[in-house]
Amino acid sequence: MRLHINGQPREANAATLNEIWEVEARMKEIDSPRGFAIALNGRVVPKNQWPDTPISDGDQIEIIRALSGG
Amino acid sequence: MNDALIIAGEHIPSRLLIGTAGYPNQKIMVDAIKASGAAVVTLSIRRISLQGHGSDTIGLLDGYRFLPNTAGCETARDAILTAQLAREALGTNWIKLEVIGDRETLYPDASELLEATRVLVDDGFVVLPYCSDDPVLCQRLADLGAAAVMPMGSMIGSGMGVANPANLEVICRRATVPVIVDAGIGTASDAVIAMELGASGVLLNTAVAKADDPVAMAHAMRLAVESGSFARAAGRIPRRGRAEASSPQLGLVGS
Numbered sequence: 001m002r003l004h005i006n007g008q009p010r011e012a013n014a015a016t017l018n019e020i021w022e023v024e025a026r027m028k029e030i031d032s033p034r035g036f037a038i039a040l041n042g043r044v045v046p047k048n049q050w051p052d053t054p055i056s057d058g059d060q061i062e063i064i065r066a067l068s069g070g
Numbered sequence: 071m072n073d074a075l076i077i078a079g080e081h082i083p084s085r086l087l088i089g090t091a092g093y094p095n096q097k098i099m100v101d102a103i104k105a106s107g108a109a110v111v112t113l114s115i116r117r118i119s120l121q122g123h124g125s126d127t128i129g130l131l132d133g134y135r136f137l138p139n140t141a142g143c144e145t146a147r148d149a150i151l152t153a154q155l156a157r158e159a160l161g162t163n164w165i166k167l168e169v170i171g172d173r174e175t176l177y178p179d180a181s182e183l184l185e186a187t188r189v190l191v192d193d194g195f196v197v198l199p200y201c202s203d204d205p206v207l208c209q210r211l212a213d214l215g216a217a218a219v220m221p222m223g224s225m226i227g228s229g230m231g232v233a234n235p236a237n238l239e240v241i242c243r244r245a246t247v248p249v250i251v252d253a254g255i256g257t258a259s260d261a262v263i264a265m266e267l268g269a270s271g272v273l274l275n276t277a278v279a280k281a282d283d284p285v286a287m288a289h290a291m292r293l294a295v296e297s298g299s300f301a302r303a304a305g306r307i308p309r310r311g312r313a314e315a316s317s318p319q320l321g322l323v324g325s
Contacts (some may be wrong), residue, residue: 006117028118035128036118037158043152062117064155068099068127069114069139070089070226070275 004060017061018050024063035066075271077248078164078196078217080135083109085265086295087137087250088288089275090127097283100130106278106288110135112166114142115156128160137198139166144179146186153190165190165275166220166252167199176226177255180207184214197214200252203237205244212247219245220252220273223264227276229256232263242268258287258294266306267299 003012005020014020017038030036038045039062045053055061075082089103093099103111111134113127118241128136138156143149146169153165169186171179178201195215201207203221211219221241224230231254233236242249248270255261255274264272272295281287 022080024118035126035159037155039155042151044151044158046158062151062155064115064152064159065118066113066128066136066138066156066159067116068090068092068125069112069141070091 001055001057003055003058006061006063012055014055016051017045017053017055020055020061021050021063036064038063075248077169079199079216080272082135083107084292084295085271085299086261086272086291087112088291089268089273090131091275092279093284094267096125096127096130099279100282102278102288103131103134104288105285105292107292108134110137112273112275113138113156115140115152115159115162128152135164136160136162137164137166138162139168139200140186141166142170144170144182146182146189149182150189150193153186153195154193157195162227163194163197166195169198177222178202180204183207184210187211187214187216198250203234203241205237205240206242208247208249209244210231212245216247218270220250223251223260224254226253228254229260229277230254231256231260232267235263235267238264238269239267242270245270245305255291257309258290261291261294262298262301265295268302269298271295290313 015034033047041060075085084107086101086106086108087110088106089112115138121129138147140152143152149169157163158169169179169182171177187197187199198218198220199211199216200220208219224233250271250273251264252273253267261272278284
């Protein structure tokens, strides 16, 4: 399945948004989703809905975090 | 004037709001924010990096009210999605709305800003738009339901202070919502001037973060905002084009 994550094309083998998150979190050593959020095809998906949100080929996923800013 | 700053019905204990970017290190950031007395801190929202993870800023800032921004967005559409992501990430419906129209000056794009304000107010956000020091734009933003307006003192990061005090005075005099001067503050006197002109508050970042001693400058800014606020409330004397002696003019020795 081909996804676009943060603007980059990515091959992924995942059924739900939560599985995508878990891969990202493991890769980047993130232990808590506090301060993070995900949008699927331009709509924010609340954290508690990640496990029940299916993903499909061509989906656009934005994963963000709050950082220092002015 | 020295009564509380109230935004969207919430009592804000300090009229100085401060950014969290660009400090020499995280300890200095935390110490400077503490020294500033600010209760509201700004944050940015960014895609998680493909290389690795950014530092955990928010974990160091428990107890502060977060004001995420939409810095860098160039369309209402991107700013709206960024605001919605910020709300989910941080659990706050407050947003410092920036929609940039020009990368050199970082001036806001007024039409995109108005559109994003309208949509986000409808979506339940407390919208604090960063805007140009234009009295009509400020009024339009307030009419759309912005909880405050945040006109620039001068260009972001420029340190040029309040470039157009006459505009700012008009904006403050007419405002139906709090006016927070955002951007351009370079040193303490700039913050004093903003407050003396009638601002309800000052939001700054670079002036503290990039000072030689950020913690000391944060303390100076705290005093400056308080000082300007007291001076405004006290009422300054009119400017005169001639001297007026302050000592009694009768009973001079030798007269």
